[in-house]
Amino acid sequence: MSLHIHPSGFFLPNTRTIYPQLFFCRSGPSPPSLAPSASVSSPHPTIQIVGGKTSNFLGDSTPKGASNNELLEGDWVDFEADLYYWTNALRPVQWYPGHIAKTEKELKDQLKLMDVVIEVRDARIPMSTSHPQMDAWLGNRRRILVLNREDMISSADRNAWATYFTRQGIKVVFSNGQHGMGTMKLGRLAKTLAADVNVKRRAKGLLPRAVRAGIVGYPNVGKSSLINRLLKRRMCPAAPRPGVTRELKWVRFGNDLELLDSPGIIPMRISDQTAAIKLAICDDIGERSYNAADVAAILVQILTKLPSVGTMEIL
Numbered sequence: 001m002s003l004h005i006h007p008s009g010f011f012l013p014n015t016r017t018i019y020p021q022l023f024f025c026r027s028g029p030s031p032p033s034l035a036p037s038a039s040v041s042s043p044h045p046t047i048q049i050v051g052g053k054t055s056n057f058l059g060d061s062t063p064k065g066a067s068n069n070e071l072l073e074g075d076w077v078d079f080e081a082d083l084y085y086w087t088n089a090l091r092p093v094q095w096y097p098g099h100i101a102k103t104e105k106e107l108k109d110q111l112k113l114m115d116v117v118i119e120v121r122d123a124r125i126p127m128s129t130s131h132p133q134m135d136a137w138l139g140n141r142r143r144i145l146v147l148n149r150e151d152m153i154s155s156a157d158r159n160a161w162a163t164y165f166t167r168q169g170i171k172v173v174f175s176n177g178q179h180g181m182g183t184m185k186l187g188r189l190a191k192t193l194a195a196d197v198n199v200k201r202r203a204k205g206l207l208p209r210a211v212r213a214g215i216v217g218y219p220n221v222g223k224s225s226l227i228n229r230l231l232k233r234r235m236c237p238a239a240p241r242p243g244v245t246r247e248l249k250w251v252r253f254g255n256d257l258e259l260l261d262s263p264g265i266i267p268m269r270i271s272d273q274t275a276a277i278k279l280a281i282c283d284d285i286g287e288r289s290y291n292a293a294d295v296a297a298i299l300v301q302i303l304t305k306l307p308s309v310g311t312m313e314i315l
Helices: 079-087 098-111 134-138 155-166 183-193 196-203 223-231 273-281 292-305
Strands: 003-006 116-122 142-148 171-175 211-217 249-253 257-261 311-314
Touching (some): 079 273, 079 292, 116 134, 142 223, 155 171, 183 211, 183 223, 183 257, 223 257
Antiparallel strands (some): 003 311
16 A cells, blocks of 8 residues: 655744754745634544554643743744654654665765755655755855655645745755656756856867756755756656665766766654654655654654645555
């Protein structure tokens, strides 16, 4: 049995929250469809994890000694506090296969040669699919943020994320690597951002060269599929599971753009276990790193808290 979820309004940023680490909440006030009783203070349906690693029940998630007001702001529901509470009972989700350790240093060395870096994230969980060391690795290098799988979020979510990142001065491209949406815009933007590379080369009496763009990101966020769509042919192995790409590979896009495909890079240890659970829910981390029954139970708990879910079908 496979579960296909298209969450809507599910992982949006909320700039009003008093909890700086929380990104798993609905932006702005809750819609009218959310009844006053549907809040963190409401008792949740208890779910027993059958076959999971813990025999605990996931019931009312309000921690002892915490008031309901500490988990609410205005009329919107804070999911992150619940998720943090639920994950405490589970075995930590950790996944760091050997090929990542091998290629991480190589990738950091190659990034120094890049004219522009394209960071790909999962549009459903953008804050959880960014390596905590990415900013340090890139420094002041030109950067494009690609939020892939835009077909899995609503237009409202898309607009909210676009506003959120634009305010930080980050250039954002929404894409669908499976169908090619956004790929041509990405190619043009990469060339535009690095246009001054050859201007400087000509000023030094050097011949122009192709712009070098490195494509980086977490496992299974769609990096290789994006490259294949840009090239309009299958040049990089791609599959809907983490860990398919295992080595660096240069490919050429026309005469003026070179792309570096790279394996998904993830921290050796994921300190934020709420982020790790989101990776598991969205299949952005190796399935051996978590117990599926535990993750499924948390997913159901999350769904019971939502006023609406985009579409949900069980096949």
